[in-house]
Amino acid sequence: MRIVLVGPPGAGKGTQAVRLAEKLAIPHISTGDLFRANISRQTELGKLAKSYMDAGNLVPDEVTIAMAKDRMEQPDAARGFLLDGFPRNVSQAEALDELLESEGIKLDAVLDLEVPEEEVVKRIAGRRICRNDSSHVFHVTYSAPKQEGVCDVCGGELYQRDDDSEDTVRTRLEVYHTQTEPIIDYYKAQGLVVTISSLGPVDEITERALEALKREKAENK
Numbered sequence: 208m209r210i211v212l213v214g215p216p217g218a219g220k221g222t223q224a225v226r227l228a229e230k231l232a233i234p235h236i237s238t239g240d241l242f243r244a245n246i247s248r249q250t251e252l253g254k255l256a257k258s259y260m261d262a263g264n265l266v267p268d269e270v271t272i273a274m275a276k277d278r279m280e281q282p283d284a285a286r287g288f289l290l291d292g293f294p295r296n297v298s299q300a301e302a303l304d305e306l307l308e309s310e311g312i313k314l315d316a317v318l319d320l321e322v323p324e325e326e327v328v329k330r331i332a333g334r335r336i337c338r339n340d341s342s343h344v345f346h347v348t349y350s351a352p353k354q355e356g357v358c359d360v361c362g363g364e365l366y367q368r369d370d371d372s373e374d375t376v377r378t379r380l381e382v383y384h385t386q387t388e389p390i391i392d393y394y395k396a397q398g399l400v401v402t403i404s405s406l407g408p409v410d411e412i413t414e415r416a417l418e419a420l421k422r423e424k425a426e427n428k
Contacts (some may be wrong), residue, residue, distance in 0.1 A: 214320030217327035224291040238292035241274040317394040320405040339363030
């Protein structure tokens, strides 16, 4: 299957993208990973992206699209892929359509993870990261450390990242509503959008998503 994953920040896209890609045996292609891979390998696209990022500017759509095109042409993506973080706006969605059409393929579904705005704020603003190891992540409500402010794993100090503050989260949500959310209507017009609730245990959300994708695939046969 060829899937685009959308949803507001805090909807659990990263977690579900990894799980769904594994279940469906397709590569998970995220914008962040594309940037990091191209920059670390010092590809021409990576150097170009870094020049914009170092200057504090957004990476232009054409650079992001070129990176995505290169990744989707890799052998492991021949059977399908799951795009996470791309397309981020309608112009990128239109460019993706043109790219896929030129290759004679099309998207199977756009999976929209729906979550109430206040839940998004609660999820992100409650997150605490270990200063010693950023992979050690806790949450003041959902996975609190045994001792407040102290990492259970290594004893490091837990802190709230600047971009996890409530004000920043609400700003990120505004950006999502104005820039990314319109692609849902764009893809609805193509009959591709499958919306599921992103509330509940992680395993349940994954199963919910797989069932919805299975139904979408059957209906579009």
